[in-house]
Amino acid sequence: MKNENRNYSEVTEFILLGFRVPPKLQILLFFVFLLIYMVIVVGNISMIIVIKINSRLQTPMYFFLKNLSYLDLCYSTVIAPKTLANFLSNEKKISYNGCAAQFFFYSLFVATEGFLLAVMALDRFSAICSPLLYPVHMSQEVCVWLVTGSYICGSINSIVQTTFTFSLHFCGENRLNHFFCDVLALIKISCVDTFVNEIVMFIPSALIIITTTTVILVSYAYILSTVLKIPSTHGRCKTFSTCGSHIAVVSLFYGTVFFMYAQPGAISSLEQNKIVAVLYTLIIPMLNPLIYSLRNRDVKDAVKRILCGK
Known part of the structure; x- marks a missing residue:
């Protein structure tokens, strides 16, 4: 109810408008999203199991890949089940606390994945440019600390984003033009000045992207320089092929993340952003295990040995 002195109202739930399509297409989208999510679950869990049980894959690269699969599985699971339920529901509601929890964990896992991808680039840099020191640079303890650091950085970003976003006031309007609780949609329906929130969204996102991409680009610059010094063409291709999946x-x-959060004016095109959001919340987690399994001979050999019972 509105207060006479302050034109605010207490919002206890949000309505996720999702995709504005006819009911028949809603059913079709449900089965498409369900199929995608099933592939995500099977693909990423299979990748985790294959790496865990195969002794040949107990290396730093596959330790990081196992964590990447875990993150893909987690942040797609934060989004997909509620989205699937809303396709079959007329109300499409999510509680205020449920929305905050979804936003927190989504921000946590996505930011952590960004840092983990930078860590994986450092791993390839160390393996190719300093192979003799690789066991020292990427010892088990170092690998654990790098993954832990990625989660810590992701948690800090998530806490800041969630705190600022859910300190906004919503004056009765609770319809989110999105299929999950995204910061862009929440800012759009707020009835107070959101300039600070847009800055808080833009600057940390830009800093994370700039920092991690700098690490990745510098690592691959050194990798490329090292690979070009290899005399044989076969040797160059074989060495650089270990980086192909990571680059993809x-x-x-x-x-997709830069398009969504690290460009000015991203908030103004929510309909377009919903399509892009499908890419990084569902399509990318589905493609990652396929990319690594199809392009990686060690993973393919491990899968064949498991299927053959060896």
């Missing part, structure tokens, strides 16, 4: 994943992930 990085390009997909950072391209």
Whole structure:
């Protein structure tokens, strides 16, 4: 109810408008999203299991890849089940606390994945440019600390984003033009000045992207320089092929995240952003295990040995 002195009202739930399509298409979208989510779950869990049980894959690169699969599984699970339920529901509601929780964990896992991709670039840099010191630079303890640091940085970003976003006032308007609780949609329906929130959204996102992409680009600059010094063409291709999957994943992930959060005016095109959001919340987590399994001979051999019972 509105207060006479302050033109605010207490919002206890939000309505996720999702995709504005006819009911028949809603059913079709449900089955498409369900299929995608099933592939995500099966693909990423399979990747985790294959890496865990195969002794040949107990290396730093696959330790990071296992954590990447875990993050893909987590942040798609934060989004997909509620989205699937809303396709079959007329109300499409999510509680205020549920929205805050979804936003927090989504921000946590996505930011952590950005840092983990930078860590994976450092791993490839160390393996190719300093192979003799690689066991020291990427010891088990160092790997654990790098992954832990990624989660800590992701948690800090998530706490800041969630605190500022859910300190906004919503004056009765609770319809989010999105299929999950995204910061852009929440800012759009707020009835107070959101300039500070837009700055808080833009600056940390830009800093994370700039910092992690700098690490990735510098790492690959050294890798490329080292690879070009290899005399044989076969040797150069074989060495650089270990980076191909990572480059593909990085390009997909950072391209969509930059388009969404690290460009001025991103808040003004929510309909377009919903399509892009499908890419990084569902399509990328589905493609990552496929990219790594199809382009990686060790993973393919491990899968074949498991299927053959060896």
